[in-house]
Amino acid sequence: MLQTRDLTKVYNETVMAVNALNLTVNDGEIYVVLGANGAGKSTTISMLLNFIEPTSGTALIGDIEIPKFPLEAKRHLAYVSENVELYRNFTARQNLAFFAKLGGRKKVSNADLDATLGRVGLPEAAFTRRVKTFSKGMRQRLGIAIAMMKNAQAVLLDEPTSGLDPKGGADFLNLLRDLREEGKAIFMSTHDIFRAKEIADKIGILVAGNLERELTREDIAQENLEALYLRYVAGYEPAEEDSE
Ligand SMILES: Nc1ncnc2c1ncn2[C@@H]1O[C@H](COP(=O)(O)OP(=O)(O)O)[C@@H](O)[C@H]1O
Ligand SMILES: [Mg+2]
Numbered sequence: 741m742l743q744t745r746d747l748t749k750v751y752n753e754t755v756m757a758v759n760a761l762n763l764t765v766n767d768g769e770i771y772v773v774l775g776a777n778g779a780g781k782s783t784t785i786s787m788l789l790n791f792i793e794p795t796s797g798t799a800l801i802g803d804i805e806i807p808k809f810p811l812e813a814k815r816h817l818a819y820v821s822e823n824v825e826l827y828r829n830f831t832a833r834q835n836l837a838f839f840a841k842l843g844g845r846k847k848v849s850n851a852d853l854d855a856t857l858g859r860v861g862l863p864e865a866a867f868t869r870r871v872k873t874f875s876k877g878m879r880q881r882l883g884i885a886i887a888m889m890k891n892a893q894a895v896l897l898d899e900p901t902s903g904l905d906p907k908g909g910a911d912f913l914n915l916l917r918d919l920r921e922e923g924k925a926i927f928m929s930t931h932d933i934f935r936a937k938e939i940a941d942k943i944g945i946l947v948a949g950n951l952e953r954e955l956t957r958e959d960i961a962q963e964n965l966e967a968l969y970l971r972y973v974a975g976y977e978p979a980e981e982d983s984e
Contacts, residue, residue, distance in 0.1 A: 741766055742788065742894045742925045746797035749783050749949075757783040759949040760797060765894070765925040765942075770916060772936040773929045775946035776973050781929035784946075785898045788927070789819055801894055815844060818892035822899040824883030828872035832857055832882055835871055836889060843890040853889075860885045860915055877908035884915045895919055897928040901935055913939045937965055945972050 742765040749758040758780040765771040775781050786792045788799050790810040799806045806813040826835050833853050840848045857867050860881040871879065880900060887895050897916075901909040916939060919926055930936055936943050937960055945953040945968075952972045955963065 742771075742799070742801055742896075742927055744784070744788070744797065744799045747784065747787060747794055747799050748796045749780070749787060749792065750795045756949050758787070761949075761951055763944055763951060763954070765927050767893070767925050768920055768923045769941045770920055770926040770928065770939055771942045771944065772940035773927070773944045773946050774931065774933065774936045774969065775929070776931055778948075779946040780949040781946060782898055783949075785819075785896050785927070785929060788896055789817055790814065816893045818843075818887035818890045818895045820880070820883040820887050820895065820897040820900050822902055824879050824886075826871045826879060826882060829870055831868045831870055832862060832874070832878075832885075833867045835882060836885055839886040840889045843886075843892075845889065848889070856885045856889055857882075859888065859918075861911060875908075877904050877911070880904060880908070880912055881915070884912070884919075888919070892924075894925040894927065897926070899929055899931070901930065901932065909935060933965055933969055945969060947972050 744761045744763050747758060747761040750756050761784060763771065773781055773784065783792070787794050788806060790806055790813065794807060801813050801816045804813050804816065827838065830838065833850065836853050836857060837848060840853070854867055858864070862878060862881050862885070866874070866878060871882065874882070883900070901912050904912060913935065916926055916928070940960060941957055943955045943960060943965070944951050953968070
């Protein structure tokens with residue numbers, strides 16, 4: 741379980757990027773935080789990963805306080821960014837081996853590596869190809885393979901599907917479903933309502949650092965998410981059908 745408690749970030753003592761955020765991502769659950777550019781999505785994820793320090797409040801992975809025990813917490817957290825950082829001159833297999841080691845795995849056989857690369861849908865011919873020849877979709881798959889290899893309890897993803905084509909995006913969401921099946925707590929940001937709707941067990945609507953609304957699976961099925969989101973994000977009210 742991943743949890744934030746009044747998690748707050750103020751940049752330069754003036755910019756309220758994340759305002760007293762309280763949310764819980766249970767194991768086996770995909771939580772999607774939906775928000776426009778500048779809503780505070782990346783800031784939230786950066787605090788959960790200890791890339792930046794909260795101004796106040798805290799976050800937990802299981803019962804470990806993330807800002808207080810960064811090294812211990814890090815072992816239980818995997819990260820997939822919008823642009824997965826890889827070694828361009830390494831092959832897919834070499835990248836995976838490198839990051840597995842970095843993540844604390846001692847002995848990883850080529851068979852283990854290849855099984856994971858296969859699992860994320862990379863074609864076998866790509867295992868030994870340099871990553872600089874990969875498309876964005878292939879790099880994102882490798883990013884997920886790295887996260888899977890780490891076998892962390894929580895997986896955090898910052899706009900992982902932005903820039904993927906529809907097929908690539910759909911395939912990627914299926915990989916997240918696999919991780920959910922394994923009981924991981926998955927926290928993903930996006931500004932894409934349709935992807936959010938498709939994959940989320942819970943959606944949080946973040947507007948200017950405030951969690952304005954949280955929707956469960958049932959809410960998502962019942963509500964008109966587009967209209968709701970626009971209302972929160974832009975203060976936009978759709979025109980009445982029969983108004984004079
Ligand atoms: N390093 C920083 N210094 C100052 N302000 C920042 C910094 N990073 C982000 N911000 C500001 O914090 C707010 C939230 O940004 P961010 O978390 O990147 O939003 P999102 O990922 O939802 O687009 C924005 O107003 C942004 O300009
Ligand atoms: Mg961002």
